[in-house]
Amino acid sequence: MSTSTPAVPTPPGLTVLCVGNGDAFSRSRYSTSLVLEAEGHRLLIDCPHPIRKMLAEADPRLDLGDLDGLLLTHLHGDHASGVEGWAFAHHFGLQRRGVLLAHPEVAEPLWPAHLQVTMRDLLGADGPRPPMTFADYFDWRPLGEAQPTRFGPFEIEVRRTYHHIPTFAFRVRAGGATVGYSADTGWDPALFEWLCAADAVVHETNLGPAHTPFATLCALPPAQRDKLRLVAWPDGLDVHAGPIPALAPGQRLAVTAAGWAPAA
Secondary structure (H helix, E strand, O other), rough: OOOOOOOOOOOOOEEEEEOEEEEEOOOOEOOEEEEEOOOOOOOOEEEOHHHHHHHHHHHOOOOHHHHHHHHEOOOOOHHHHOOHHHHHHHHHHHOOOEEEEEEEEHHOOOOHHHHHHHOOOOOOOOOEEEOHHHHHHHEEEEEOOOOEEEEOOOOEEEEEOOOOOOOOEEEEEEEEEEEEOOOOOOOHHHHHHHHHOOOEEEOOOOOOOOOEEHHHHHOOOOHHHHEEEEOOEOOOHHHOOOOEEEEEOOOEEEEEEEEOOOOO
């Protein structure tokens, strides 16, 4: 199994590549995932299954070996169902641990509550190997709410959202610009104000109460709406009828101090 490709250059500045834009129940779209690119580095935001196929369809040049780390918002399946395959691909294909950037409330239950039963026991040439651990697969870089975390060219800030389980929004600065990502969240004016300190914002929209209603975002002042790009809406919601553009898989946009721009 090969998960590496020839080095793919990143566009200049900070860019966002949409890998998926659906919600948990979409029958026609992949679950939401993004790739942030800056200064020769890439961060995957969330990891639904089948992440390698999603990457290949978004940009045929990209594979897991082109990504420097995984930024994980929370453990619901539409955001984390591909983490097992991502970690196995690193272990067997890339022969290195995968870099996981996550808040402790996301990372700490990942192994005992989700992955241990399927990833602990492996067979070797002579029979069962010693039990595998979280640290065998993951190079975990904890994210905290008190101060930013530096990873390569990226400076990452986190803030808790209003959702069923511990979930964290991000502000990521690189290349002289900042992008915000809401993750899954009910409408939270304080969180939205925090996100809008970024130059551009990717925001979910769904049916609530643990998600942000489309009508609420459409009712925002034009200056705030202009910062937004939408993801994670359900199949029956026509977001294209509203004033806020939605991201499409394979779409790559630049983030500048002036907001969204076409990628070079």
